[in-house]
Amino acid sequence: xxxxxxxxxxIVGMMLIxxxxxxxxxxxxxxxxxxxxxxxxxxxxxxxxxxxxxAIESLEKCYEIDSTNIGVSFExxxxxxxxxxxxxxxxFVNKALEKEPNNSYLLTHxxxxxKEQQKLEEAIDIQKKLIEINPKNSDKLVxxxxxxxxxxxxxHLIVEIEENALASKRIKSLxxxxxxxxxxxxxxxxxxxxxxxxxxxxxxKEKYKKNKDYKLLQTILTIExxxxxxxxxxxxxxxxxxxxxxxxxxxxMNGLALNKLGKYNEAIDVLTxxxxxxxxxxxxxxxxxxxxxISYEGIMKQKEALKFKxxxxxxxxxxx
Numbered sequence: 001x002x003x004x005x006x007x008x009x010x011i012v013g014m015m016l017i018x019x020x021x022x023x024x025x026x027x028x029x030x031x032x033x034x035x036x037x038x039x040x041x042x043x044x045x046x047x048x049x050x051x052x053x054x055a056i057e058s059l060e061k062c063y064e065i066d067s068t069n070i071g072v073s074f075e076x077x078x079x080x081x082x083x084x085x086x087x088x089x090x091x092f093v094n095k096a097l098e099k100e101p102n103n104s105y106l107l108t109h110x111x112x113x114x115k116e117q118q119k120l121e122e123a124i125d126i127q128k129k130l131i132e133i134n135p136k137n138s139d140k141l142v143x144x145x146x147x148x149x150x151x152x153x154x155x156h157l158i159v160e161i162e163e164n165a166l167a168s169k170r171i172k173s174l175x176x177x178x179x180x181x182x183x184x185x186x187x188x189x190x191x192x193x194x195x196x197x198x199x200x201x202x203x204x205k206e207k208y209k210k211n212k213d214y215k216l217l218q219t220i221l222t223i224e225x226x227x228x229x230x231x232x233x234x235x236x237x238x239x240x241x242x243x244x245x246x247x248x249x250x251x252x253m254n255g256l257a258l259n260k261l262g263k264y265n266e267a268i269d270v271l272t273x274x275x276x277x278x279x280x281x282x283x284x285x286x287x288x289x290x291x292x293x294i295s296y297e298g299i300m301k302q303k304e305a306l307k308f309k310x311x312x313x314x315x316x317x318x319x320x
Contacts, residue, residue: 044075124141200223218249255291
């Protein structure tokens with residue numbers, strides 16, 4: 001009898017210990033979940049105010065609680081991307097993609113990371129996968145082909161897009177850009193008439209012919225704009241895009257020159273294409289919107305002109 005009582009007490013004791021342990025475990029899990037949410041939202045808040053290092057610190061605390069969370073890996077990647085730490089950005093997006101290889105948001109983000117590192121072939125492969133998920137992503141593949149100087153592939157893809165009735169406004173702009181590129185005048189012997197005190201620009205151009213340096217080209221274009229040599233500016237910026245097709249400054253200067261020469265529709269095509277290359281540079285983005293406003297004003301589309309003028313002003317107000 002005594003033995004039975006002892007057995008019952010042991011069983012009851014074990015049950016109490018088990019119940020207590022389970023309750024304790026549940027409390028710890030709930031506490032961790034609350035901490036995780038607190039740190040995660042703090043990371044989002046810090047990223048929103050561009051305090052990326054603080055955001056990463058909060059994400060590290062999230063990671064300590066749950067290292068398998070896709071959202072944490074994605075936010076790590078986005079913050080590292082915004083600080084131009086592309087190796088880390090790629091590392092974390094790959095970690096997230098291991099769990100969700102067909103997640104279009106993750107794949108789209110990875111394309112941007114690869115573009116920034118000029119890994120265009122890899123970016124093209126991923127963009128093809130995105131098209132399989134959603135054919136409406138085709139315009140971005142056209143743009144990648146152009147950035148990679150695969151102009152024939154870009155043209156062929158545009159034909160396919162048009163045949164499938166998927167052509168967007170952006171596709172029309174890209175098509176116009178390619179058509180205009182094919183019509184580049186053979187003005188290799190263009191001689192700009194300069195005043196005697198502008199001889200330096202000719203020296204710079206001679207240097208540029210020998211050494212195709214992007215910084216040198218920027219200097220030449222800046223002088224041409226200052227001296228209002230818009231025909232030269234149009235030609236030199238357009239030729240520059242053949243060598244440096246991912247530089248937004250060249251698109252901006254080409255668009256500016258086209259506007260000054262009254263070629264507003266061509267300016268719209270170039271500016272619409274070039275703004276895709278502007279990343280984390282609100283001043284440059286505002287410049288593009290201002291030029292687009294001028295272009296639409298030139299073709300008497302006042303509503304569009306006002307829209308882009310307001311966009312430019314909104315951006316300027318943020319950083320001035």
